Amino acid sequence: MTTKALSIKDIAKKANVSITTVSFILNGKAVEKNISTAVIERVEKIIKDDGFKPNQVARSLRTGSSKIIGLIVEDISNPFFSAIARLIEDKAYKKDYKIIYSSTENHPGKMKELINLFKSRQVDAYIISPALGTEQDIQGLLDEHKPVVLFDRFLPSLDVSYVGIDHFEASYKATEHFLKLKKRNIALVTIDLDVEQIVNRYDGYKQAILDYNGTQNEAFVLKVPFGQEKEATIAQLKELFKQYTEIDAVLFATNYLAISGLTALKEMGKVVDANFSVIAYDDGDVFKLHTPQISALGQPLEEIAERIISLILMQLSSKEVLETERVILSGELIVR
Missing domain, CATH: 3.40.50.2300 (Response regulator)
Structure with missing residues (x-):
């Protein structure tokens, strides 16, 4: 027999608190709303014991943030892109963001599909190594005031932030x-x-x-x-x-x-x-x-990843559209 998944309403009933109180705790606003430590601990124990997992899309609609960043690269199996992805993932996690990523194989059509997929997942921002012919798709994100940072490849026709080497x-x-x-x-x-x-x-x-x-x-x-x-x-x-x-x-x-x-x-x-x-x-x-x-x-992978995350977080935290930045770093010749 399948057990029905626990809802916020069920948690509120078990904890003997309001649905609003549970929502504040789930969304990290318990301290801000002066909810007592005892209530927070009681609700968190119920959540832990019953394995409650909030619907991410529903949460993003309530809070306006999914805490997810979409990463689109040419080929995630390429050592350069996989190394960058790993570093970005680690740095984003420390800032309470998750990364979902996929590869375009340098096909404009696939990149358009991925952007639409990420939109449906309500991602907060986009980090993209763009394929040629995707300028219009990226411009669409910029027109919607979505935080976007390009890396590895720059598209001169777009006014968008970029991180790469000379x-x-x-x-x-x-x-x-x-x-x-x-x-x-x-x-x-x-x-x-x-x-x-x-x-x-x-x-x-x-x-x-x-x-x-x-x-x-x-x-x-x-x-x-x-x-x-x-x-x-x-x-x-x-x-x-x-x-x-x-x-x-x-x-x-x-x-x-x-x-x-x-x-x-x-x-x-x-x-x-x-x-x-x-x-x-x-x-x-x-x-x-x-x-x-x-x-x-x-390529200075650590610094590239750090600058990408820094630019994305600045855009995410700003209530205004920031001026774009083009960060150009130097590569290192490793002689063996």
């Missing part, structure tokens, strides 16, 4: 490191995707070579189609290294491209050493465990 500077720094090692045939493996951070990574690479060499060989730039299967990417990389045997260093513009690159090199029997250098964008355990260890451009 991708031009980071890529320039990595390429400059190669050049100082006397590397002169430096390849860039990047994504064929017209988004600001990817474009900036290419521009930083190109500018460093022009500053030191005076000329840049476009043949050494491989643009992999976004979303391409790993096997096809590995085949492309093998072809690049076979065709241009003079390449003596490679900058991979994403961590998953670096993993495909290391796989291709291993299958070709090509060794990463003093004669052939590699730098991966975004650090990860796989690069520390590789033999030899792989140098990487590390």
